[in-house]
Amino acid sequence: xxxxxxxRVSSEKQDVDLSLSAQLxxxxxxxxxxxxxxxxxxIDEAETGRTTARPAFREMIVxxxxxxxxxxxxxxxxxxxxxxxxxxxxxxxxxxRKNGVQVISINEPTENTPVGRLMExxxxxxxxxxxxxxxxxxxxxxxxxxxxxxxxSYRAPYGYSKVKVADGGKIRTKLELDxxxxxxxxxxxxxxxxxxxxxxxxxxxxxxxIASAKGKSWTKGTIYSMLNNELYTGTVVWGRNSKRGLEPIxxxxxxxxxxxxxxxxxxxQMMASRAPKLIHPRVVSSxxxxxxxxxxxxxxxxxxxxxxxxxxxxxxxxGSLTKKGAGSCDFKYLNAPKxxxxxxxxxxxxxxxxxxxxDLAKAVTEEWNESLTGFxxxxxxxxxxxxxxxxxxxxxxxxxxxxxxxLSDLALRIKELxxxxxxxxxxxxxxxxxxxxxxxxxxxxxxxAVYVEDLKALLDEGEVCERKAFIKGFVKGIRVKGDExxxxxxxxxxxxxGESVLSIEGHGGR
Numbered sequence: 131x132x133x134x135x136x137x138r139v140s141s142e143k144q145d146v147d148l149s150l151s152a153q154l155x156x157x158x159x160x161x162x163x164x165x166x167x168x169x170x171x172x173i174d175e176a177e178t179g180r181t182t183a184r185p186a187f188r189e190m191i192v193x194x195x196x197x198x199x200x201x202x203x204x205x206x207x208x209x210x211x212x213x214x215x216x217x218x219x220x221x222x223x224x225x226x227r228k229n230g231v232q233v234i235s236i237n238e239p240t241e242n243t244p245v246g247r248l249m250e251x252x253x254x255x256x257x258x259x260x261x262x263x264x265x266x267x268x269x270x271x272x273x274x275x276x277x278x279x280x281x282x283s284y285r286a287p288y289g290y291s292k293v294k295v296a297d298g299g300k301i302r303t304k305l306e307l308d309x310x311x312x313x314x315x316x317x318x319x320x321x322x323x324x325x326x327x328x329x330x331x332x333x334x335x336x337x338x339x340i341a342s343a344k345g346k347s348w349t350k351g352t353i354y355s356m357l358n359n360e361l362y363t364g365t366v367v368w369g370r371n372s373k374r375g376l377e378p379i380x381x382x383x384x385x386x387x388x389x390x391x392x393x394x395x396x397x398x399q400m401m402a403s404r405a406p407k408l409i410h411p412r413v414v415s416s417x418x419x420x421x422x423x424x425x426x427x428x429x430x431x432x433x434x435x436x437x438x439x440x441x442x443x444x445x446x447x448x449g450s451l452t453k454k455g456a457g458s459c460d461f462k463y464l465n466a467p468k469x470x471x472x473x474x475x476x477x478x479x480x481x482x483x484x485x486x487x488x489d490l491a492k493a494v495t496e497e498w499n500e501s502l503t504g505f506x507x508x509x510x511x512x513x514x515x516x517x518x519x520x521x522x523x524x525x526x527x528x529x530x531x532x533x534x535x536x537l538s539d540l541a542l543r544i545k546e547l548x549x550x551x552x553x554x555x556x557x558x559x560x561x562x563x564x565x566x567x568x569x570x571x572x573x574x575x576x577x578x579a580v581y582v583e584d585l586k587a588l589l590d591e592g593e594v595c596e597r598k599a600f601i602k603g604f605v606k607g608i609r610v611k612g613d614e615x616x617x618x619x620x621x622x623x624x625x626x627x628g629e630s631v632l633s634i635e636g637h638g639g640r
Contacts (some may be wrong), residue, residue: 132201133166138174138211153207160236170207194231259424279384281305288343289315290386319389322397328353357397362388421468427611429459472634477619480630481604484582519551
């Protein structure tokens with residue numbers, strides 16, 4: 131039987147018998163003893179089993195779905211290595227089973243029968259309980275720390291710096307004012323209060339050469355994020371987006387305030403008054419896919435979808451004709467199903483190609499990964515400190531070997547430097563794990579090909595709200611004039627194309 135091996139670890143702190151090498155060794159022996167042919171080993175390091183967004187896992191699933199059934203089984207050390215979520219496990223195992231591929235746990239053998247699958251489900255249920263229970267313990271500890279005013283996030287907000295404080299036998303983190311950035315933060319709030327817009331504030335900061343928290347130029351988004359952060363009033367909120375449905379922890383006075391509550395509230399009111407109007411509920415709830423997107427090329431009014439009184443057909447009509455009557459616009463009625471199909475076909479042809487989406491995914495992934503420069507900068511800084519510590523130790527050893535100084539005179543200093551080096555190495559491992567967790571890899575062509583087909587299926591068969599949301603994610607607007615339709619894309623396609631023109635001759639009337 132042709133098989134592949136899948137191994138996963140979440141972190142270096144797991145038990146030794148869960149290490150990648152231990153898992154792989156056991157699976158190789160298992161395969162050898164049964165004369166299985168191992169085609170490939172898929173490995174995810176520092177990846178949680180609570181999500182299927184794991185690079186090697188996704189690559190393996192794509193491979194399993196290829197025509198010709200390249201392999202017949204996936205070997206795992208335990209079912210929890212495959213997935214801790216029962217729902218994820220059921221979805222992917224069902225998908226694999228349809229392709230003739232089974233998942234085999236070498237430590238929890240079950241038969242590929244209804245009874246065997248029931249047993250398999252029971253084992254997975256225990257694994258998921260363990261994972262959830264462990265997660266609850268971690269969450270409980272973090273909520274306790276947050277409720278006592280300690281700061282738990284990785285990066286300090288602009289205007290603050292993190293300081294270590296002793297808490298019994300542990301070291302915790304608190305926030306204190308950054309003497310350089312705190313006044314700048316205060317001035318940003320005051321500028322908005324005085325009537326300046328966020329774009330103008332960002333432009334002024336950039337013109338003065340003041341860098342943002344990430345060392346880059348200020349943008350509208352970074353200013354908005356700051357103005358909406360209640361932390362600047364001294365109130366720290368943790369767990370706002372809890373996946374466990376828990377109420378967020380809110381601690382007033384957990385850190386020094388940069389602005390008072392009155393100023394913060396005034397800024398919120400000003401931003402709310404400037405916020406763009408919401409989309410009309412009729413547009414959101416309409417069953418017509420192009421509501422709110424399509425416009426008349428003659429008068430500029432929106433096209434609205436309507437059903438004929440007979441109920442036998444539907445069409446798009448210019449808003450001028452519905453409000454002012456016949457003769458108010460030269461627009462002709464459009465057969466709704468034909469018009470929508472023409473637009474969907476154009477999106478498939480111009481947008482949903484493997485090449486386009488690969489280019490788009492590459493651009494988005496690179497932009498996201500660039501935002502993680504803080505991790506890399508800290509890793510580089512730690513590397514420099516490790517090298518410096520090693521250099522100091524080497525100098526001491528040289529001095530001892532040359533007889534210039536006695537070992538007893540520097541024993542304490544050597545111990546201090548070694549302890550510092552160990553702490554730096556441990557910190558580097560911690561940061562690298564966080565960096566790996568947040569960093570995304572660009573999909574390979576095979577994965578993207580499957581993804582493209584899934585998106586096309588969504589566009590054809592998805593719920594109306596899903597299809598409308600998808601179209602609006604790529605299409606900025608549609609102009610119809612006679613038999614000519616112009617589709618404007620947002621963002622522009624990777625090749626720079628901002629719009630495409632197509633003919634809908636014969637799509638009028640019924």
